[in-house]
Amino acid sequence: MKKIGIVVKEDAEANKKADELENWLRSKDIDVVRKENLPPRSRIADKDKSCAPADLLYIFVLGGDGTFLSAVRWIGDQNIPIIGVKFGEVGFLAETVEENLFSAADAVLNNEFKIEPRMRLLVTVIREEKELARETVLNDIVINKGALARLAHIETYINDQYLTTYSADGLIVATPTGSTAYSLAAGGPIIHPAVPGILMTPICPFTLTNRPLIVPDSASIKIRLGKKSSDIMLTFDGQVGLEINEEHTIIIRKGFYPVKMITLPGQHYFDVLKAKLRWSGGRV
Numbered sequence: 001m002k003k004i005g006i007v008v009k010e011d012a013e014a015n016k017k018a019d020e021l022e023n024w025l026r027s028k029d030i031d032v033v034r035k036e037n038l039p040p041r042s043r044i045a046d047k048d049k050s051c052a053p054a055d056l057l058y059i060f061v062l063g064g065d066g067t068f069l070s071a072v073r074w075i076g077d078q079n080i081p082i083i084g085v086k087f088g089e090v091g092f093l094a095e096t097v098e099e100n101l102f103s104a105a106d107a108v109l110n111n112e113f114k115i116e117p118r119m120r121l122l123v124t125v126i127r128e129e130k131e132l133a134r135e136t137v138l139n140d141i142v143i144n145k146g147a148l149a150r151l152a153h154i155e156t157y158i159n160d161q162y163l164t165t166y167s168a169d170g171l172i173v174a175t176p177t178g179s180t181a182y183s184l185a186a187g188g189p190i191i192h193p194a195v196p197g198i199l200m201t202p203i204c205p206f207t208l209t210n211r212p213l214i215v216p217d218s219a220s221i222k223i224r225l226g227k228k229s230s231d232i233m234l235t236f237d238g239q240v241g242l243e244i245n246e247e248h249t250i251i252i253r254k255g256f257y258p259v260k261m262i263t264l265p266g267q268h269y270f271d272v273l274k275a276k277l278r279w280s281g282g283r284v
Contacts, residue, residue: 003031005056005080007071009063010037014087017101018062024102028109035074037067040239044133047240048073056080058108058262061094062101065139065181068093069237072120072138072259081115083108083262092180092276095264104264113262118177118193119217120255123236127248136255137237139178143223143244144170144203146231151206153226158219165226166210170203173221173252180273182238188212192269198254221252 004025008018022032033056038048052059052074059082061071068084075082085101086094096104107113123141125133135141145152154166174183176191179199184190188201189212196217202210215221225232225246234250235241244250274280 001029001031002057003033003053003055005052005059005071006032006034007037007059007061007063007067007074008034009067009087010039011063011087013098014062017085017087017098021060021062021101021105024105030109035071037063037070040066040070044135044236044240044242050074051076052078052080054078058083060085060105060108062098063087064091065093066238069138069239073136073237073239075259077136077257079257079260081260081262083113083264092272093177093261095262095267107264108262113264116193116261116263117258118261119175119196119258121173121175121198122253122255124251125234125242125244125248126251132248133242135236135240136257137178138175138259139181139237140172140174140183141250141252142170142172142182142203142235142238143225143250144233144235146233149231152229152232155224155226156200157222158215160220160222164210166202166205167207168202168205168210171223172199172201172203173223174199174201180276183212189214190273198252217254219253223250223252224248 008014025032061068061084084094086097120136120138123135151167154171156163172183176193176195179191183201186201186203197214199214201212227246229246233241234244
């Protein structure tokens, strides 16, 4: 029996539509694995460790970008195609909207779609030569100071060559997919998902000449905090976080397993971008 996953946000309307989709799929003799989206965890130790069944053909995500990122974490390193249906505010990661849910589902079941691989980052956190965390992210990692903390001093190396020490409220390291998320709000550029690069965007840098930087996706980025750093948090896709200090080393590389995002006929990246950003007066 075919098996499809549904990840749904905590929302009455989204859950109602998920019920309809589940019943519709079951009427076609398709088994359904449904997962309610869990809220982001403040500590990495508390993260949801569940994993999507390996035999899922596809995953439908009913929600906003946060729900989509949660679903990607649920997939892990598996090659399960995923499609987002917007129930949130902006929904840069969504391929379609609520009104078109069943036509989109029908297209997916009839193999009328393409797969667009999206790069992920593999992030390793080390302290005293011990690996504390290993996470993959679709959008970004963010190093951010607390509300009452002083500027963060972030020593940054590219391929083990010293680049600079950012004195800033924080630093965002993003994929091209994540370039339209927090990095964009912090003044970073938009990068097409097919461009093979990693984006580094300082948050409110003390030195105004510290500008966003794009490095090749083959680069290894190493980050350490300056001495006497406190109240600094590292977050992964906004889903889980880890408090860090000068004893931690963060290593960021291109991940081994891209996300397989489903794209439907007639959907074009630049049209979606213009609509989301209202460049042509389009509705978000």
